[in-house]
Amino acid sequence: MSSTLLRWWRSLTAMRTALILLFLLAVAAIPGSLLPQRSLSQSRVTTYFADHPDLAPVLDKLFLFDVFSSPWFAAIYLLLFISLIGCVVPRALEHGRAVFAAPPPAPRHLHRLPDNGDVPTTLGPTTALDVVEEELRVRRFRVVRRDGAHGPELSAEKGFLKETGNVVFHLALLALLLGLAGGKLWGYEGSILVTEGDRFCNTFQQYDNSSKGAFVDPAGMSPLCVTLEDFKAEYEENLTAASFTADIAYGLAGSASRNTTIGVNSPLRFDGDRVYVTGHGFSPVFSVTFPNGDSFTDISAPFLPSDTATMSSQGALKLPDVPGSDEQLALEGFFAPTGSVQQGVLTSIDPRPLDPQVALFVYEGYLGLDSGLPQNVYTIDQTQIDRGTLDRVGQANLSLGESTTLEDGTVITFSGLKQFAAMQVSHDPGQVWVLVSAIAILVGLLGMLLLRRERVFARVAAGPDGAGTVLRMGALTRGSADTAPRFTALTDDVAAALARRARTEENPSS
Amino acid sequence: MINESLAATSDTLFSVAVGLYSLAVVAFCAELAFGRKVAPARELVAAGGGTAERAVPAQDDEPARARRWGLVAMGLTIVGALVHAGVLITRGSATGRLPWGNMYEFGTAVVLVAVVVYLVLALRTPSLRHIGIFVLAPVVLSMVGIGLFLYAQAGPLVAALRSAWLAIHVTTAILGFGIFFVSGIASVMYLVRSRYEAKVAAGEVPLSRIVHRLPSAAALDRTAHRTVVFGFPIWTFAVIAGAIWAESAWGRFWGWDPKETWAFIAWVVYAAYLHARTTAGWRGRPSAWVNVMGLGVMIFNLLYVNMVSTGLHSYGGVS
Numbered sequence: 155m156s157s158t159l160l161r162w163w164r165s166l167t168a169m170r171t172a173l174i175l176l177f178l179l180a181v182a183a184i185p186g187s188l189l190p191q192r193s194l195s196q197s198r199v200t201t202y203f204a205d206h207p208d209l210a211p212v213l214d215k216l217f218l219f220d221v222f223s224s225p226w227f228a229a230i231y232l233l234l235f236i237s238l239i240g241c242v243v244p245r246a247l248e249h250g251r252a253v254f255a256a257p258p259p260a261p262r263h264l265h266r267l268p269d270n271g272d273v274p275t276t277l278g279p280t281t282a283l284d285v286v287e288e289e290l291r292v293r294r295f296r297v298v299r300r301d302g303a304h305g306p307e308l309s310a311e312k313g314f315l316k317e318t319g320n321v322v323f324h325l326a327l328l329a330l331l332l333g334l335a336g337g338k339l340w341g342y343e344g345s346i347l348v349t350e351g352d353r354f355c356n357t358f359q360q361y362d363n364s365s366k367g368a369f370v371d372p373a374g375m376s377p378l379c380v381t382l383e384d385f386k387a388e389y390e391e392n393l394t395a396a397s398f399t400a401d402i403a404y405g406l407a408g409s410a411s412r413n414t415t416i417g418v419n420s421p422l423r424f425d426g427d428r429v430y431v432t433g434h435g436f437s438p439v440f441s442v443t444f445p446n447g448d449s450f451t452d453i454s455a456p457f458l459p460s461d462t463a464t465m466s467s468q469g470a471l472k473l474p475d476v477p478g479s480d481e482q483l484a485l486e487g488f489f490a491p492t493g494s495v496q497q498g499v500l501t502s503i504d505p506r507p508l509d510p511q512v513a514l515f516v517y518e519g520y521l522g523l524d525s526g527l528p529q530n531v532y533t534i535d536q537t538q539i540d541r542g543t544l545d546r547v548g549q550a551n552l553s554l555g556e557s558t559t560l561e562d563g564t565v566i567t568f569s570g571l572k573q574f575a576a577m578q579v580s581h582d583p584g585q586v587w588v589l590v591s592a593i594a595i596l597v598g599l600l601g602m603l604l605l606r607r608e609r610v611f612a613r614v615a616a617g618p619d620g621a622g623t624v625l626r627m628g629a630l631t632r633g634s635a636d637t638a639p640r641f642t643a644l645t646d647d648v649a650a651a652l653a654r655r656a657r658t659e660e661n662p663s664s
Numbered sequence: 665m666i667n668e669s670l671a672a673t674s675d676t677l678f679s680v681a682v683g684l685y686s687l688a689v690v691a692f693c694a695e696l697a698f699g700r701k702v703a704p705a706r707e708l709v710a711a712g713g714g715t716a717e718r719a720v721p722a723q724d725d726e727p728a729r730a731r732r733w734g735l736v737a738m739g740l741t742i743v744g745a746l747v748h749a750g751v752l753i754t755r756g757s758a759t760g761r762l763p764w765g766n767m768y769e770f771g772t773a774v775v776l777v778a779v780v781v782y783l784v785l786a787l788r789t790p791s792l793r794h795i796g797i798f799v800l801a802p803v804v805l806s807m808v809g810i811g812l813f814l815y816a817q818a819g820p821l822v823a824a825l826r827s828a829w830l831a832i833h834v835t836t837a838i839l840g841f842g843i844f845f846v847s848g849i850a851s852v853m854y855l856v857r858s859r860y861e862a863k864v865a866a867g868e869v870p871l872s873r874i875v876h877r878l879p880s881a882a883a884l885d886r887t888a889h890r891t892v893v894f895g896f897p898i899w900t901f902a903v904i905a906g907a908i909w910a911e912s913a914w915g916r917f918w919g920w921d922p923k924e925t926w927a928f929i930a931w932v933v934y935a936a937y938l939h940a941r942t943t944a945g946w947r948g949r950p951s952a953w954v955n956v957m958g959l960g961v962m963i964f965n966l967l968y969v970n971m972v973s974t975g976l977h978s979y980g981g982v983s
């Protein structure tokens with residue numbers, strides 16, 4: 155039993171397994187990029203369900219629309235994590251010990267090493283090895299001399315940083331996986347549409363859309379509040395979007411607020427949270443005057459852009475409480491910042507608000523807001539129309555300032571225009587950790603790939619005819635292909651140094 | 665403000681570069697055609713004996729005519745690369761920004777890097793010159809494809825791309841991609857050549873004039889490996905820089921957007937290649953296949969992900 159477990163542990167923590175798991179993670183990611191994902195676009199998933207009514211539910215059972223949060227993706231991730239721990243930690247410990255250990259003894263048969271050669275000399279064995287040691291120390295090798303079973307020998311080693319790079323790389327990979335997981339568990343994200351002049355605070359109740367990790371405590375969220383004071387979109391001559399900026403006031407609830415400008419590529423980073431502008435659009439402003447003289451002025455709702463090139467947008471404005479009537483009122487329509495009407499159809503020809511126009515349908519009746527079913531705030535509920543509880547009572551194309559009068563005498567005026575920004579607040583406590591790990595991965599990688607680890611061994615033996623000494627050298631290099639030229643250069647230098655030393659020993663005076 | 669005449673010059677230079685590269689391909693062909701007919705296999709195998717590499721000696725003693733064509737081909741490639749650089753330089757000055765803001769510009773830059781990598785390799789290791797036609801032919805094909813299907817008029821950058829990270833992230837992505845391009849070709853050549861060497865050594869096929877002139881399988885394998893060793897950290901950096909950029913542009917540093925996903929897949933494939941090459945049983949042909957797969961992933965990421973799937977990296981500008 156325990157031996158089986160041990161065997162499993164061994165194979166799980168083998169380098170090969172870690173690689174296979176990493177590969178598997180990559181393969182597992184493929185469906186996530188080919189099929190629509192809920193995390194990226196809920197609406198494309200809905201479309202896919204409509205297009206493939208038979209296939210989609212099956213795929214959904216396999217979590218193929220939530221690949222990156224699926225149990226099987228998590229399983230691979232977890233196995234990879236464990237495998238890496240088992241593979242890297244022992245290796246790191248061993249490397250730590252090796253850094254302080256002496257280079258290993260010379261192998262018995264030096265001529266079997268990939269690079270090897272003999273250098274004859276007239277010097278004695280000890281002096282010859284002295285010379286070799288000097289040459290190697292100049293090249294920053296660590297050198298050890300031993301009296302081995304096969305004669306005096308020398309071992310030298312350099313390039314520990316290569317293995318250090320390897321250890322750093324793999325440990326950093328572990329750290330990165332940890333950071334990613336931590337960020338997912340303790341991180342959250344919320345998004346909201348904010349019209350100019352409006353304010354929101356960092357709570358899940360206020361967000362239109364939000365997601366949070368398992369360990370997020372809503373009570374512990376930073377009490378950040380943001381007011382959108384002004385939004386600007388700028389365009390090039392050819393109407394390429396040049397910049398989007400939002401002037402905001404922000405601060406923790408209850409304390410003074412500060413002003414700043416955020417925009418594309420420059421979010422606000424504050425107190426561990428980040429605030430982004432992720433989109434923008436227009437909120438047409440209306441006034442409604444009822445036959446009894448009551449009126450609503452300056453009511454507006456964000457209209458969502460359906461085409462960001464022209465900013466033609468669609469939206470709805472619902473008025474559940476009509477004074478002096480049981481009926482409810484709703485405006486639904488199309489907004490064009492620069493309108494052009496062709497054959498009665500309004501289109502937008504420019505994303506800038508040069509000639510704002512709306513094409514409106516007005517409905518009266520029951521909106522179904524209290525039916526208990528969640529409603530899309532940007533459209534009116536089609537089922538109420540189908541059921542006949544909501545009737546179309548008017549339609550009009552209005553330019554800014556124009557009005558239309560319904561049969562019952564209600565006057566609807568397109569009175570103004572505001573802009574809104576789509577804002578997102580993100581919190582990811584793991585991201586600095588991930589960044590540091592990623593940099594460490596890169597540094598480790600560079601060390602691992604670009605450095606060499608070299609071991610050089612030398613041993614001396616008596617010359618073949620008894621005269622002088624033969625110095626036999628061998629080298630083992632990791633991380634380099636063309637080692638022969640470098641080894642030749644080394645032996646040439648050693649031979650030259652030996653010859654020099656031999657000369658000074660012969661006539662020490664000169 | 666776009667300088668239209670500079671933009672037009674850039675487009676003209678593009679055609680000139682394609683023309684020069686095509687002529688280089690012709691010259692490389694001529695070099696092959698005038699190369700010495702290789703001696704019958706029998707003799708060589710007998711002379712070399714032993715390993716496959718020795719059975720197919722390098723062809724140093726090429727006839728003067730072939731050599732001259734080889735020089736012409738190299739010269740055309742060099743001039744082509746200069747003109748090719750001119751395409752990007754004029755586009756950059758026409759638009760007043762870095763010339764890699766859409767797929768047309770990105771692809772053009774990647775191919776330029778590939779040509780430069782080839783030239784550096786060929787000038788440093790003369791035997792590698794002989795893979796010239798196998799680099800230049802895909803280069804011409806890619807350029808024609810880029811010109812026909814990815815072309816985008818010179819224009820200003822969209823707001824999202826106005827960031828210093830464009831210079832960092834996209835430049836390194838271009839470098840990495842260009843290096844992997846040449847590496848992938850070296851591996852394909854290795855696959856061809858190593859099979860040929862094995863067959864020649866076994867006496868199964870006669871020497872082939874074209875394959876015979878390729879560098880040895882060992883040299884090709886080494887080239888493929890060295891280029892990946894060089895390109896992999898650059899690619900790693902490009903992905904990290906992309907993540908840093910994404911954190912400020914898209915609200916999160918990693919969100920499994922299709923391009924991110926495939927960048928990760930490519931990273932894993934190249935990591936696997938580097939490991940495979942040092943793993944017994946995977947050296948040689950299997951690892952070369954992994955490298956070829958890596959290039960396949962890179963190309964898929966560029967074409968499929970930009971043009972078919974929808975994601976945040978939709979600055980392709982193909983219309």
Ligand code: HEM
Nearest residue numbers: 766767770824837906907909910913924927965966979980
């Ligand atoms: C984690 C984040 C990111 C990753 C992994 C990533 C990955 C990549 C990859 C692999 C390429 C190479 C092109 C290819 O093969 O198709 C690329 C190119 C490019 N990236 Fe990113 N990227 C990231 C973030 C960003 C961000 C935030 C931006 C800009 C807002 C950006 C803009 C570009 C552009 C403009 C190109 C070149 C042209 C193109 O393909 O259209 N990237 N990126």
